[in-house]
Amino acid sequence: MASPAADDYLKTVYAHTEWQDAPITPSQLAAKLGIAPSSVTEMVKKLSAAGLVSHVPYGAVRLTDAGRERALAMLRRHRLIETWLVQEFDYAWDEVHDEAEVLEHTISDRLLEGIDARLGRPRFDPHGDAIPDASGAIDREPFVLLADAAPGHSGRVLRVDDRDPELLRALESLGVDVGRTLTVSVDGVLLDGAPLSLPSGALAAIWLTA
DSSP states (O other), rough: OHHHHHHHHEEEEEEEHTTOOOBOOOOHHHHHTTTTHHHHHHHHHHHHHHHHHHTTSSSEEOHHHHHHHHHHHHHHHHHHHHHHHHHHOOOTTHHHHHHHHHHHHSSHHHHHHHHHTTOOOOSTTTSBBBOOOSOOOOOOEEEGGGOOOTTTTEEEHHHHHHHHHHHHHHHHHOOTTTTEEEETTTTTTETTTTEOOOOOOOOEEEEEEO
């Protein structure tokens, strides 16, 4: 099943469980992809027949080993392209996702390797997501979602969800970026010891070192 649509499904299934453990359901997959549930059902059947996912009716969708390998290959492409656009073309971190969605399906393996080498084999993309290496290996520190961090916890920002460009711009304006240290207090969140008024949705979109 060599198709961009199949790759997008596999990538989405993998990404859903990358920062939490609950598997993705077909309805969640439909919502994330913006596709009708009936279309998702048909594609999941095809992916299952191809040995890329496992699925039982009304149950969760899980990647097989072959599906995971292919999903990681696509994520490598996507995240290297995002990093390339930021570092080489001065894109902002809220501008790269849609560009990468297009380019990841078109560039050659040779160009991808060249991008990786030129960037110095980066381990993380601009949003803090780990970039798989050529073998599919990923390096990631233990993490906690900001919404789940207990008062007194202090940690570096490991990752910011890239799905909402408006939220990314708002966080950037506040100085919240990958690598900055946030501290959770009983009254809220502190940045460099100062109270931080986070925009709606931020607590569920920021991951800190555990």
